[in-house]
Amino acid sequence: xxxxxxxxxxxxxxxxxxxxxxxxxxxxxxxxxxxxxxxxxxxxxxxxxxxxxxxxxxxxxxxxxxxxxxxxxxxxxxxxxxxxxxxxxxxxxxxxxxxxxxxxxxxxxxxxxxxxxxxxxxxxxxxxxxxxxxxxxxxxxxxxxxxxxxxxxxxxxxxxxxxxxxxxxxxxxxxxxxxxxxxxxxxxxxxxxxxxxxxxxxxxxxxxxxxxxxxxxxxxxxxxxxxxxxxxxxxxxxxxxxxxxxxxxxxxxxxxxxxxxxxxxxxxxxxxxxxxxxxxxxxxxxxxxxxxxxxxxxxxxxxxxxxxxxxxxxxxxxxxxxxxxxxxxxxxxxxxxxxxxxxxxxxxxxxxxxxxxxxxxxxxxxxxxxxxxx
Amino acid sequence: xxxxxxxxxxxxxxxxxxxxxxxxxxxxxxxxxxxxxxxxxxxxxxxxxxxxxxxxxxxxxxxxxxxxxxxxxxxxxxxxxxxxxxxxxxxxxxxxxxxxxxxxxxxxxxxxxxxxxxxxxxxxxxxxxxxxxxxxxxxxxxxxxxxxxxxxxxxxxxxxxxxxxxxxxxxxxxxxxxxxxxxxxxxxxxxxxxxxxxxxxxxxxxxxxxxxxxxxxxxxxxxxxxxxxxxxxxxxxxxxxxxxxxxxxxxxxxxxxxxxxxxxxxxxxxxxxxxxxxxxxxxxxxxxxxxxxxxxxxxxxxxxxxxxxxxxxxxxxxxxxxxxx
Numbered sequence: 001x002x003x004x005x006x007x008x009x010x011x012x013x014x015x016x017x018x019x020x021x022x023x024x025x026x027x028x029x030x031x032x033x034x035x036x037x038x039x040x041x042x043x044x045x046x047x048x049x050x051x052x053x054x055x056x057x058x059x060x061x062x063x064x065x066x067x068x069x070x071x072x073x074x075x076x077x078x079x080x081x082x083x084x085x086x087x088x089x090x091x092x093x094x095x096x097x098x099x100x101x102x103x104x105x106x107x108x109x110x111x112x113x114x115x116x117x118x119x120x121x122x123x124x125x126x127x128x129x130x131x132x133x134x135x136x137x138x139x140x141x142x143x144x145x146x147x148x149x150x151x152x153x154x155x156x157x158x159x160x161x162x163x164x165x166x167x168x169x170x171x172x173x174x175x176x177x178x179x180x181x182x183x184x185x186x187x188x189x190x191x192x193x194x195x196x197x198x199x200x201x202x203x204x205x206x207x208x209x210x211x212x213x214x215x216x217x218x219x220x221x222x223x224x225x226x227x228x229x230x231x232x233x234x235x236x237x238x239x240x241x242x243x244x245x246x247x248x249x250x251x252x253x254x255x256x257x258x259x260x261x262x263x264x265x266x267x268x269x270x271x272x273x274x275x276x277x278x279x280x281x282x283x284x285x286x287x288x289x290x291x292x293x294x295x296x297x298x299x300x301x302x303x304x305x306x307x308x309x310x311x312x313x314x315x316x317x318x319x320x321x322x323x324x325x326x327x328x329x330x331x332x333x334x335x336x337x338x339x340x341x342x343x344x345x346x347x348x349x350x351x352x353x354x355x356x357x358x359x360x361x362x363x364x365x366x367x368x369x370x371x372x373x374x
Numbered sequence: 375x376x377x378x379x380x381x382x383x384x385x386x387x388x389x390x391x392x393x394x395x396x397x398x399x400x401x402x403x404x405x406x407x408x409x410x411x412x413x414x415x416x417x418x419x420x421x422x423x424x425x426x427x428x429x430x431x432x433x434x435x436x437x438x439x440x441x442x443x444x445x446x447x448x449x450x451x452x453x454x455x456x457x458x459x460x461x462x463x464x465x466x467x468x469x470x471x472x473x474x475x476x477x478x479x480x481x482x483x484x485x486x487x488x489x490x491x492x493x494x495x496x497x498x499x500x501x502x503x504x505x506x507x508x509x510x511x512x513x514x515x516x517x518x519x520x521x522x523x524x525x526x527x528x529x530x531x532x533x534x535x536x537x538x539x540x541x542x543x544x545x546x547x548x549x550x551x552x553x554x555x556x557x558x559x560x561x562x563x564x565x566x567x568x569x570x571x572x573x574x575x576x577x578x579x580x581x582x583x584x585x586x587x588x589x590x591x592x593x594x595x596x597x598x599x600x601x602x603x604x605x606x607x608x609x610x611x612x613x614x615x616x617x618x619x620x621x622x623x624x625x626x627x628x629x630x631x632x633x634x635x636x637x638x639x640x641x642x643x644x645x646x647x648x649x650x651x652x653x654x655x656x657x658x659x660x661x662x663x664x665x666x667x668x669x670x671x672x673x674x675x676x677x678x679x680x681x682x683x684x685x686x687x688x689x690x691x692x693x694x695x696x697x698x699x
């Protein structure tokens with residue numbers, strides 16, 4: 001056990017002192033996140049489609065409608081009813097829905113007549129705002145605007161307590177695509193984990209070529225310790241990558257992580273182990289470092305572009321979709337998007353995890369059969 | 375066993391058994407095949423406690439394969455292997471704890487420091503020597519906190535020996551320990567090996583340097599094409615076939631082998647890189663004949679030298695070719 005920990009420590013020291021390794025596993029994915037953050041994060045002119053459901057029908061409600069319209073960043077789409085509006089939102093035609101409750105006009109009138117009379121304070125009414133948390137920037141912006149308008153109305157009525165409150169409601173799983181940051185932060189995390197695992201092949205083949213595996217084999221150190229320390233080191237790096245990429249996503253890009261953390265970390269570890277096993281498969285067949293480099297690229301580049309990392313699988317032509325269906329990265333990205341930001345599933349979570357586990361078992365079996373120490 | 379030999383010299387000892395009973399290595403009929411190629415073809419030898427034993431031969435002779443089977447990192451196809459009284463094919467883990475292994479040109483963990491690497495190796499063994507003592511013994515003190523990738527060839531080789539000694543082994547395997555080193559570094563490594571022997575350790579080393587084998591080895595086995603061609607002390611190996619001296623000169627055109635073999639005193643002859651070697655018990659008579667025969671052809675034998683036979687001659691005699699780096 002001591003040997004396992006010391007060997008892991010040695011591996012991590014070697015890793016941290018090797019600037020190239022550090023760049024590819026840490027700086028490279030961070031660059032991607034920052035690059036995509038600038039591309040999708042900021043400058044596009046917001047124009048949010050807000051479904052307007054007026055259950056009140058009074059002139060006061062119409063005035064509220066005009067107040068929203070005057071913000072210029074919302075296009076109000078009048079709806080016939082609440083359920084129809086939510087259907088439209090599910091269908092991706094609306095970004096958010098506001099419901100003006102019955103009795104709004106009455107409450108406003110009561111507030112006006114009760115001005116200055118604290119004893120006869122009127123009851124407040126609540127606007128209902130539906131947003132989709134999987135589109136975190138949109139949801140955040142719309143709810144800020146709606147709250148802002150509500151504050152303005154309250155100030156105009158000078159009512160204490162405020163007449164108008166906003167009740168936010170989440171509408172999960174709309175078929176609209178995730179917004180930029182929410183889509184690519186989990187996707188790039190998946191890509192980084194894939195690369196971390198697949199690139200494990202290269203040092204393994206180097207160590208074999210440089211007879212390091214043989215030299216270690218001449219000590220009483222059990223082989224499982226050697227493998228164990230390598231896997232352990234990569235899992236620790238995987239957790240560091242996760243913290244870093246999600247940290248940037250949450251703090252700088254406003255991505256809202258809605259899923260359970262233990263589940264997310266479990267999926268990160270399953271994905272990392274699966275791709276490390278794939279790295280061992282590559283090392284089983286690559287005899288030279290050059291071969292390992294080549295095979296690694298042949299494996300990782302198509303996977304990067306055909307697994308829905310940079311653009312959703314739903315938008316792919318069917319032949320590409322066919323390839324995506326096979327690739328393990330498809331399922332890791334899908335599982336992370338589903339659990340982290342409530343992304344719409346490509347396959348149900350359990351199915352995706354089962355497919356990943358299947359890849360893991362197959363890779364382990366192939367490595368156990370073909371991996372050579374010298 | 376004498377495959378490739380051109381000599382009519384005395385036969386090598388059949389098995390290489392020691393006179394004394396205490397052997398740290400006992401190898402019998404060891405074989406290893408790579409496809410149709412027999413890398414090691416039924417060799418037998420023993421190494422006594424406290425002995426420095428050498429496997430001498432060119433690259434590809436089967437030395438490293440033999441050593442790796444003894445170290446438990448390569449499977450033997452056949453034969454019996456006993457190391458420190460244990461079966462080398464069944465008791466690998468117990469053997470590995472008690473032997474020290476130095477492999478050819480390994481650079482381990484280039485980003486760890488000398489101290490970190492020796493400490494790390496210590497944790498692989500049930501017991502280990504203090505790191506400071508090893509660093510001092512191997513003269514690596516000024517490189518103690520240097521990453522191993524910054525070491526010179528000689529320092530790297532000394533580190534590699536330090537790693538082989540980390541568990542205070544009874545038996546040390548050194549595979550081509552001085553290959554690629556400059557003369558000063560070679561000499562300091564030779565001193566180190568002698569020092570280890572002084573501490574009572576047994577050593578098996580492979581080399582393709584004649585001088586190294588002559589200086590370090592109590593006994594040695596000459597290997598070629600997976601066979602042991604002969605085995606014994608340097609004096610035994612030389613004395614067994616050369617009571618004579620070697621008269622050596624550039625080949626003279628028109629002077630044929632049969633003629634030279636019949637010169638007075640010549641027991642047998644050999645060729646080496648355009649040189650003729652006449653092994654003779656009567657040096658003046660042989661040289662006189664060489665000069666007379668050359669003069670008759672209107673020529674002169676260039677670079678005429680006389681020397682005592684060495685391991686080089688033994689190897690040439692056994693294989694018909696010179697052992698070169």
